[in-house]
Amino acid sequence: MTPLAERLRPHSLKDLVGQEHLTGDGSILRKSIDTGNIPSMILWGPPGVGKTTIATIIAHSVNRPFLSLSAISAGVKDIRDAIATATAARGAILFIDEIHRFNKGQQDALLGAVEKGIITLIGATTENPSFEVNSALLSRCQVYVLKALEEKDLIKLLHLAMEADETIRDKNVQLKETEALITISGGDARKLLNLFEIICDALEVPAIITNDAVMRIAQKKIALYDKTGEQHYDIISAFIKSIRGSDPNAAVYWLARMIEGGEDIKFIARRMVISASEDIGMANANALLLANATFEAVNKIGYPEARIILSQCAIYLASSPKSNSAYMAIDSALATVSKTGDLPVPLHIRNAPTKLMKSLDYGKDYKYSHSFENNFSEQEYLPEKIAGAAFYEPGNNARENELRNYLKKLWKDKYNY
Structure with a gap:
C-alpha cells in the first residue's frame, strides 16, 4: 500500500501545512506560481518540511512536464537522459532531490540546460547550498529557505x-x-x-x-535514528568504539545505520580522521593518511559511491593496531602548560636574527643535530623548570616498540621507558 505520507501529499498550496512565508497570499513563490513565471530554484530546509511537495505543486499548478531524479542514485547519464527528455517536452521542470549529494561533475552537467532554459531546475537540499552547490549553478537559481514545522x-x-x-x-x-x-x-x-x-x-x-x-x-x-538527537550521538559513539575495539564487522554495521538514517557522510569521515589519531595514532601512522584521503574523496565523489570509500576506511581503522599515546601525550603536555604557565625558552634554542639577540646569548651553544653522528646531539629542549619531563610514552605495539628502542638508543636514561 502507498505510505500514508504519500496518500496525504497535497496537490495545491492551500492544502500545504506550514511554509506560509513562501506559499501564503502575497508571498514571493506564490506570485511566481500565479504568473507562471517559475525560476530555477533551490529549496533548502530540514527533512520532511515540504520540499518535494512544493516542487510537485508548482509543476501541477503551471501544467508543465515534471521530471524527477534522486541524487542518491542518479548519475551523469541519468541527468543527460532527463535533459534530452526535457528538450523534447519543452518547458519541463526537473526536480532533483538531495541535490547536495551530486558531485561537481554531476552539477556541471545541469548548467547548460539551465542557462538555455531547456529545463527549470528545482533542487531540494537539507544542506547549506552556499557550501554544497557549486557557485555557477547556484548563481542561476533562486534560493528559498523552508522552516522546520512547528x-x-x-x-x-x-x-x-x-x-x-x-x-x-x-x-x-x-x-x-x-x-x-x-x-x-x-x-x-x-x-x-x-x-x-x-x-x-x-x-x-x-x-x-x-x-x-x-x-x-x-x-x-523501526530503526530509530535522529540526525540531531540522542540517537545521532549514540550511534556515532557505537561506531567509533567499534573501531577502537578492533571490530570491523560492528564498525561497518553502525556505518550502515548512519548511512541508512541519512547522516552527513562528511560528518562520518571527519570522525574517522579524529579516530585515526586518537585511537590508532603512532601504532599505524598511515591510518591518518588514509582517513584524511577518505575525507577528501568523500567530498569529491558524493553519495552513493562514497559509501564504499567510508566502508574501506572503517574496516582499515578497525583492523589496525591501536595506540592512544599521541592523545595522552598532548593532554599531559597541556596539563603541564596549564600548571606551569609560560616558561622561558632555553637560550640555546632561541632564534637569534639580530646582533643584540646574539649578544644576549640567544642560540649560544646550540648543537645542529645534522652535524653529528646519526643526526643526533644530546641537549635539553625543554624549559629548565621541567627539564627531563616525559609526555610521550610509546604504546605496546610493534611500531612503537621500534620507536621505544630507537629513543632509548639515542637518549639512554632520558627515554628509558
Missing part, C-alpha cells in the same frame, strides 16, 4: 490523517498523547505520518495513541 503544524497533520485517510479512519484513532510521536519524528512530516501509520496498524481498534504505546511499537518496528 508542533502545531505536526499535530494538524495528525488530525488531517485521522479525518481524510480512509484506512486511518477505520482504526477509530484516539489521539491521547502526541509527545512521543513529535519527538521521534524530529519535525519531519513524512516521518511523522509514516510512524503514525505504523502505530495505528499495530494497535487494536480503537487505536488509542499514548506515549508508552508509541515508544513500545517504535522500538520493535
Whole structure:
C-alpha cells in the first residue's frame, strides 16, 4: 500500500501545512506560481518540511512536464537522459532531490540546460547550498529557505490523517498523547505520518495513541535514528568504539545505520580522521593518511559511491593496531602548560636574527643535530623548570616498540621507558 505520507501529499498550496512565508497570499513563490513565471530554484530546509511537495505543486499548478531524479542514485547519464527528455517536452521542470549529494561533475552537467532554459531546475537540499552547490549553478537559481514545522503544524497533520485517510479512519484513532510521536519524528512530516501509520496498524481498534504505546511499537518496528538527537550521538559513539575495539564487522554495521538514517557522510569521515589519531595514532601512522584521503574523496565523489570509500576506511581503522599515546601525550603536555604557565625558552634554542639577540646569548651553544653522528646531539629542549619531563610514552605495539628502542638508543636514561 502507498505510505500514508504519500496518500496525504497535497496537490495545491492551500492544502500545504506550514511554509506560509513562501506559499501564503502575497508571498514571493506564490506570485511566481500565479504568473507562471517559475525560476530555477533551490529549496533548502530540514527533512520532511515540504520540499518535494512544493516542487510537485508548482509543476501541477503551471501544467508543465515534471521530471524527477534522486541524487542518491542518479548519475551523469541519468541527468543527460532527463535533459534530452526535457528538450523534447519543452518547458519541463526537473526536480532533483538531495541535490547536495551530486558531485561537481554531476552539477556541471545541469548548467547548460539551465542557462538555455531547456529545463527549470528545482533542487531540494537539507544542506547549506552556499557550501554544497557549486557557485555557477547556484548563481542561476533562486534560493528559498523552508522552516522546520512547528508542533502545531505536526499535530494538524495528525488530525488531517485521522479525518481524510480512509484506512486511518477505520482504526477509530484516539489521539491521547502526541509527545512521543513529535519527538521521534524530529519535525519531519513524512516521518511523522509514516510512524503514525505504523502505530495505528499495530494497535487494536480503537487505536488509542499514548506515549508508552508509541515508544513500545517504535522500538520493535523501526530503526530509530535522529540526525540531531540522542540517537545521532549514540550511534556515532557505537561506531567509533567499534573501531577502537578492533571490530570491523560492528564498525561497518553502525556505518550502515548512519548511512541508512541519512547522516552527513562528511560528518562520518571527519570522525574517522579524529579516530585515526586518537585511537590508532603512532601504532599505524598511515591510518591518518588514509582517513584524511577518505575525507577528501568523500567530498569529491558524493553519495552513493562514497559509501564504499567510508566502508574501506572503517574496516582499515578497525583492523589496525591501536595506540592512544599521541592523545595522552598532548593532554599531559597541556596539563603541564596549564600548571606551569609560560616558561622561558632555553637560550640555546632561541632564534637569534639580530646582533643584540646574539649578544644576549640567544642560540649560544646550540648543537645542529645534522652535524653529528646519526643526526643526533644530546641537549635539553625543554624549559629548565621541567627539564627531563616525559609526555610521550610509546604504546605496546610493534611500531612503537621500534620507536621505544630507537629513543632509548639515542637518549639512554632520558627515554628509558
